[in-house]
Amino acid sequence: EAQVTQNPRYLITVTGKKLTVTCSQNMNHEYMSWYRQDPGLGLRQIYYSMNVEVTDKGDVPEGYKVSRKEKRNFPLILESPSPNQTSLYFCASSPQAGVAKNIQYFGAGTRLSVL
């Protein structure tokens, strides 16, 4: 089954404790991205990757890191989480980058609480 898998689905942590949210897709997609969803703000892009070893900042990259060492994986790293990073996070992938009709396939989400 074609899918984007995120882990964990739920995570409660404390300020300053490094964490990684994994994302994997099995569709051989070039493009992957991370979003956070906050009430009243829709989804905002954190980072995206056009292909292996090619990553770039989205609209809200502060406090996050990513890497794309393999095509299928795109982990999101919070080196020193803070309470304002409490949010619902989505990973997404799409076949190609830079096309206008950029239909992305989303994971089920990771709900993160930073205390």
Added chain:
Amino acid sequence: DQQVKQNSPSLSVQEGRISILNCDYTNSMFDYFLWYKKYPAEGPTFLISISSIKDKNEDGRFTVFLNKSAKHLSLHIVPSQPGDSAVYFCVKGNKLVFGAGTILRVKS
């Protein structure tokens, strides 16, 4: 700068009637617009799109209308079904700029 605005946080409709979800946008010349649907505890899924060279696109019960002069698009669902109850996001492609979403509740 909010490039995509969905001014109605929620909408309640009776089963069988029409649901109309609205979206206003800024800063766009040639682009694609997409609607995504999201159920609780799931990620958004693509629903329907429209190119800025068109003014209407239809897919079954779902029709999207684009008014370029007013910079406005709308999603019509006819007839509405309880399974359509979800959050609907208006999205400006290609970088996927999301609106805040509208919660649609279809009452049976």
